[in-house]
Amino acid sequence: MTQDELKQAVAQAAADHVAESTPVGAIIGVGTGSTANFFIDALAALKDRIGGAVASSEATRQRLAGHGIPVLDLNEVSRIPVYVDGADEIDDGLNMIKGGGGALTREKIVAAVADCFVCIADASKLVDTLGKFPLPVEVIPMARAHVIRELEKLGGLPQLREGFVTDNGNQIVDVRGLLIHDPKGLEAKINQIVGVVTNGLFAMRPADLLLLGTSEGVRRIG
Numbered sequence: 001m002t003q004d005e006l007k008q009a010v011a012q013a014a015a016d017h018v019a020e021s022t023p024v025g026a027i028i029g030v031g032t033g034s035t036a037n038f039f040i041d042a043l044a045a046l047k048d049r050i051g052g053a054v055a056s057s058e059a060t061r062q063r064l065a066g067h068g069i070p071v072l073d074l075n076e077v078s079r080i081p082v083y084v085d086g087a088d089e090i091d092d093g094l095n096m097i098k099g100g101g102g103a104l105t106r107e108k109i110v111a112a113v114a115d116c117f118v119c120i121a122d123a124s125k126l127v128d129t130l131g132k133f134p135l136p137v138e139v140i141p142m143a144r145a146h147v148i149r150e151l152e153k154l155g156g157l158p159q160l161r162e163g164f165v166t167d168n169g170n171q172i173v174d175v176r177g178l179l180i181h182d183p184k185g186l187e188a189k190i191n192q193i194v195g196v197v198t199n200g201l202f203a204m205r206p207a208d209l210l211l212l213g214t215s216e217g218v219r220r221i222g
């Protein structure tokens with residue numbers, strides 16, 4: 001199977017999970033990226049059953065709207081039973097690195113409101129130790145140089161993502177060369193650097209369920 005076919009299979013499995021596990025009229029949290037895009041396409045078949053969706057990025061908002069799925073502002077929503085999103089890396093404790101597409105902050109906000117985080121990923125994303133994928137950090141532009149110096153002190157090789165602006169008007173610094181043995185501790189430590197909005201470690205709020213696309217079928221972990 002190709003990587004896209006694996007992504008499509010987990011996206012369909014997530015849409016089936018939404019249909020089975022949420023009440024009619026539920027608001028669904030929707031992530032960002034190529035795997036999440038397959039999920040949005042699968043979710044379109046449920047648009048008369050769900051109450052609408054909360055988007056984790058402008059790109060996702062546009063794709064949902066293109067399918068005629070109502071998109072709600074998070075501030076109008078008190079409960080999201082399920083949030084479905086991809087990941088750049090995930091370990092067997094369901095801690096993740098996210099933000100390859102730069103949407104980490106809004107993703108973390110929607111995930112924080114959701115009762116259940118379902119991660120959808122092809123098998124290449126499952127790793128023993130997080131950190132091979134450069135860790136994205138969203139920074140307030142005027143703090144960029146300060147944050148880069150502080151990230152260097154943590155042992156990483158930070159690099160500005162040139163020409164990229166997040167949906168929040170900020171910049172992304174990608175940190176290479178980290179072997180992350182304590183994802184929760186590092187997530188907290190980086191978030192304490194003044195000028196950091198958030199970083200792409202999702203360890204304080206890991207996924208609850210991983211739907212992993214393999215050539216033998218979709219594996220459920222968690």
Ligand SMILES: O=C[C@H](O)[C@H](O)[C@H](O)COP(=O)(O)O
Nearest residue numbers: 033034035086099100101103
């Ligand atoms: O900012 C982007 C998100 O965190 C994505 O969920 C992540 O980068 C995975 O994207 P993809 O499904 O395209 O590999």
